[in-house]
Amino acid sequence: MSTPVPTTPRPKLQWIRDLKEKEAITAPFLVKFSAVAVDKNGRSYMNLVLMDKSGELESRIWDDVPKYAGQVVRDAFVWIEGKCQAYQGRRQIVINRLTLLREDEVTVKDYVPESKVDADALYEQLLGYINSMSDPFYKALAESILRDDAEIVDRVKRAPAAKSVHHAYKTGLLEHVVSITGILDHLSTHYGKYLDRDLLFLGGFLHDIGKIWELSYDRVTDYTTEGKLIGHLVMGVELVDRKIRALEAQDGRLPGAFPEEKKLLVKHLILAHHGELEYGSPKRPKCLEALVVHYIDDLDSKVNAIRTFIEADQSPGRWTGLNRMYERFFFKPDWALEALSEKQ
Numbered sequence: 001m002s003t004p005v006p007t008t009p010r011p012k013l014q015w016i017r018d019l020k021e022k023e024a025i026t027a028p029f030l031v032k033f034s035a036v037a038v039d040k041n042g043r044s045y046m047n048l049v050l051m052d053k054s055g056e057l058e059s060r061i062w063d064d065v066p067k068y069a070g071q072v073v074r075d076a077f078v079w080i081e082g083k084c085q086a087y088q089g090r091r092q093i094v095i096n097r098l099t100l101l102r103e104d105e106v107t108v109k110d111y112v113p114e115s116k117v118d119a120d121a122l123y124e125q126l127l128g129y130i131n132s133m134s135d136p137f138y139k140a141l142a143e144s145i146l147r148d149d150a151e152i153v154d155r156v157k158r159a160p161a162a163k164s165v166h167h168a169y170k171t172g173l174l175e176h177v178v179s180i181t182g183i184l185d186h187l188s189t190h191y192g193k194y195l196d197r198d199l200l201f202l203g204g205f206l207h208d209i210g211k212i213w214e215l216s217y218d219r220v221t222d223y224t225t226e227g228k229l230i231g232h233l234v235m236g237v238e239l240v241d242r243k244i245r246a247l248e249a250q251d252g253r254l255p256g257a258f259p260e261e262k263k264l265l266v267k268h269l270i271l272a273h274h275g276e277l278e279y280g281s282p283k284r285p286k287c288l289e290a291l292v293v294h295y296i297d298d299l300d301s302k303v304n305a306i307r308t309f310i311e312a313d314q315s316p317g318r319w320t321g322l323n324r325m326y327e328r329f330f331f332k333p334d335w336a337l338e339a340l341s342e343k344q
């Protein structure tokens with residue numbers, strides 16, 4: 001590729017969320033997905049999904065497909081010259097020219113969506129919840145994972161909670177965990193002695209902890225091999241097992257051997273948090289804390305998924321376009337209309 005190499009990052013002046021139909025595009029993007037496909041006349045084309053931190057958009061390359069096919073891969077930064085066009089009622093980028101960029105030609109954080117809440121502030125909140133625990137075994141377990149393990153702390157501050165759908169952005173997992181723990185805190189007061197607050201907190205903290213290794217998230221989020229073969233429920237249980245053994249091996253760290261029943265309950269909360277066998281849980285919730293963690297996890301993911309969908313929707317008026325996942329249109333309240341008019 002013959003474009004001269006600039007010394008400063010390429011200017012990022014056009015954002016996916018704001019692209020209008022018929023708009024000419026000259027801007028850098030990150031490749032989220034790339035595949036070669038064949039149309040009904042037997043002509044091959046490239047089907048790309050381009051992204052930046054404002055959103056993502058399907059794109060097509062019709063010419064020079066063999067030239068681009070091996071190079072334009074997931075996680076590549078690319079300079080695009082093309083046009084935004086409407087296709088079946090949706091926007092799409094038709095690419096006329098594409099140049100690969102090096103990482104030092106872009107500002108990476110312009111391309112990866114992140115939480116609106118600061119990671120360090122969220123982490124402080126998490127440490128506050130851990131400090132407020134009273135059971136010495138449960139508290140030591142939380143500390144050993146979320147306070148004392150530098151690799152885990154680094155990953156917890158960066159990981160998304162999912163590849164798509166809910167909290168699918170940098171620091172999304174921590175945002176999800178802190179949000180859930182806040183709700184669990186209220187519920188433990190509400191239901192009093194019928195719920196063990198410390199056990200609930202461990203469910204909030206650890207139910208998705210395996211996701212820090214189930215997903216890769218340096219640029220585009222994807223599943224790792226371990227994630228595909230093992231999955232975050234079993235990975236979370238393995239981590240708890242490892243950390244309890246390590247705590248038991250440290251002289252004076254625990255007041256005694258980690259009680260067997262407590263060990264089993266923590267593992268159960270992780271294994272049961274998807275609620276049903278068909279949603280990937282090998283056990284359905286069999287104690288009140290597991291049931292509560294499951295419902296609050298489900299609630300928090302859905303509130304985030306629907307809020308994000310409403311925020312991203314560009315349809316005029318009070319109703320969103322069709323949400324395929326939930327198979328319905330959503331009513332747009334005033335906050336959504338105000339956010340939309342600010343963008344325009």
Ligand SMILES: [Fe+2]
Binds near residue numbers: 208274
């Ligand atoms: Fe999960």
Ligand SMILES: [Fe+2]
Binds near residue numbers: 208301
């Ligand atoms: Fe979750």
